[in-house]
Amino acid sequence: MLDERKLAILRAIVTDYVSMREPVGSKALVDRYHLNVSPATVRNDMAVLEEEGYITQPHTSAGRIPTDKGYRLFVDRLEQVKPLSAAEKRAIESFMAGAANIDDIVQRTVRLLAQITQQVAIVQYPSLTVSTVRHFDIVPLDRGRALIITVNSLGAVTQRNIDAGDADEQTIADLRARIATVIIGASPTDAVGKLQDCGGTVPEQMRPLAAVVVSALIEMLSDDPSAKVAVSGVPNLMKYSDQYETNIKPVVEALEEQVVLLKLLGEAVSNDDVVVRIGHENPYEPLQTTSMVASSYGSTTETVAHLGVLGPTRMDYPSTIAAVRAVARYVGRFLSES
C-alpha cells in the first residue's frame, strides 16, 4: 500500500514542514529533496498519503502538512534518533557539574533539557519510596517551635516546623532517640507503619510532644516529593504564538497544574525507553495540539521518576528524542553516583 517512495515522500514532508514551518507542495519537495520523479508523480503519491490519513491540506491549493498519524509513522519507522552533538554533550556535563543536592540536580536538569531541546522541559522529583531513613532529628528553634528533619539514603532531606510546646531539652533528646531507633533503616512506608504501632510505649510526660512529632513525621514520610515537578523553558513556547498555530494559552495554563503534568508524565512513560505522544494521542484535551517526549530516569537499578519535553506536534522528533534519552541517562548516572 505504501511503497518505498511514498514513505520517502512522507519523510520529506515531515522534515520539510518541521524546518520550514510551512505547508509543503509537490514542487518544493522535488526541488529540495532529490526524489528522481516529477511533481505530478509526487502529487499522485501525496493524494494516496492523504487518503490514508497521513497528511492533510490546511485548505485547497495549499501544500500538505503531516497529521498526527503521519508524525507517528515518521517517528516509528522513518527516522532514527540523531546522536547528540559534541557541544551538547559538553553542555550536559558542565550544566550538571557541581550539583550538590537533589533539589539542585532537578533544577539543573530541567533547565538543561529546556535549553537543549528549545522546548518546555518537565522533570519530576525523584521518588523516595525505594530509599531508607538515614537520619532523624528534632531541632529546637525560637519561641517553642522546633524543626523535625529526616534524611534518607538518597540524600534527600525533609523538614517540618512544629509547635514543641514547653518541652524541655531533655525530653526532646529522649524522644529523638526513641524515634530514631524505630525508624532509622526502614523505608518510608515501613517507618510510618512502625510509628503508628508504637504509640503505647511512650512515657507519660512525653506524650503531648510525641503526638505532635509523630503526626508531623508521618506526614513527612508519607508525602513523596515525586508528587512535585519542575518546569522550565516556558518562553520557548512563545516562538509559536505569532504563528497561526496552536493557541498556547491552554498549554501555559496546563503547565501550572502540577497534577496534570504528573499524570501526563506517568501515563506517557513505558518501562524502558523514550516514549512519544503525538497530538491527540495525548489524553489531556488542552494539550492535544502538542506532543510530549518522555522517559523515566533513575539509578541504574531502579526507576525513580519521569522527565520529558512538551512542544508543538511539529517538532524535531529525532533530536528531541535523543536529547531526552541522553539527559535521562545522564541524570540517572548522576543520581547513582552522588
Add this chain to the structure above:
Amino acid sequence: MLDERKLAILRAIVTDYVSMREPVGSKALVDRYHLNVSPATVRNDMAVLEEEGYITQPHTSAGRIPTDKGYRLFVDRLEQVKPLSAAEKRAIESFMAGAANIDDIVQRTVRLLAQITQQVAIVQYPSLTVSTVRHFDIVPLDRGRALIITVNSLGAVTQRNIDAGDADEQTIADLRARIATVIIGASPTDAVGKLQDCGGTVPEQMRPLAAVVVSALIEMLSDDPSAKVAVSGVPNLMKYSDQYETNIKPVVEALEEQVVLLKLLGEAVSNDDVVVRIGHENPYEPLQTTSMVASSYGSTTETVAHLGVLGPTRMDYPSTIAAVRAVARYVGRFLSES
C-alpha cells in the same frame, strides 16, 4: 493648572480604561461617570491633560488612554487603596494554613498572590543573614557519600552532598562535634569567618575530611536563599496576548531570569510601604510596558525579603496595592510566628 474637574476626568479615564480596556472618549465619559458637564467641555479638559502628558490618543479620532505619567498621578493622588473583601481575607487565611516549612510558605504565598491579583506574582525567598546557626550535622550515606545539614533559627534547612572518602563513623562524629561548637549560635557570616580561621587546630587524620566539609559548609552558609525567587501566575499574562497590546514574549522571558527579577524587586522596594513602578519607571527595558507593585516583607522587626506583582501598566492599582500589602503583612506575621 489641573483643577478638580480635570483630575476627576483623569481618574475617570484611568478607571474606565482599566475596566473596559478600550480608549475612552468624551461622550462615554460623560455618560458613564456623572460629570455634570457636556462632552465638549470634557474634550477641552482632555486636550489640556494631553498637553500635560497625562493621557494620549493611540491615533487621531480615537479615545484617550492614560500615559505612565497619568497612572502615576492616579496612584499618587487620586485613589485610595481598596480594602480587601472578606472573601479575599479568608482566602489568605486558608491558603497559608498548614504551611510547614519555609519553602512551603514561599510557594503558597506566591500562588496566593497570583490568585488574588490575577497577575504574575513574584516572591523572594527570605534572607537568612539575620539568623543564627542552630544545628549542624553530617549524615553518612551510601558509597562514601555524606550529607551536610545546617538548620538556622528561622527553621531554614540547607543541605549538601559531599564525598566523605573513607572516613569512619568515629572521625565523622568527632569532626561534627568540633564544627558544631564553632558555628552554632553564630550568624552565617560569622560562622564562615570562624571556619576559615580555625583550620590549624584539626588533628592530622581528620584533615582531608575536614577540608571537604568545611569548604562545602562555607558555600552553604554563604549562599543566601534570598538569591532565589518563586514565580506564579504566568498564565494570567495570556489574557493580554490577544489584545493589540504589550508583546508578552519579553515579559515571559524576563520571568525566567531570576537575577533580573531579584534586581527589580530589590530596586523597587523602599523602606516601608508598597511601591509602584509604572511602565518606563522600570529600569529593565523589556518590562517597560508593565508595572510592578512590590513590597518588602519580614518578621515584625526585620525585613527579610521582597515580594511583588507584575502586570500590564493598565492594571487595577488600588486592588493590587491592597492585595500586595495584605499578603506581605500576613506572611510577615506568619514567619514571625512559625
Add this chain to the structure above:
DNA sequence: CTCTGGCACTCGACTAGTCCGAGTGCCAGT
C-alpha cells in the same frame, strides 16, 4: 471667563471587489 452646541475633519475598522500565484486533480500521451 466658562461652558455649550454645532460643524467640519480625521482616521481606523469593515466590506467588497479584483488580481495573482501556488498548488492541486485529472487526463492523455509516452
Add this chain to the structure above:
DNA sequence: ACTGGCACTCGGACTAGTCGAGTGCCAGAG
C-alpha cells in the same frame, strides 16, 4: 508506471469606498 499539460480552486494581498467614533475649534450663551 511515469510525465507534461491544463483547467481549476482558493487564500493572501491590494485597492476603494463607506461608516462612525471621536476630535478640535469656534461662535454664542450665561
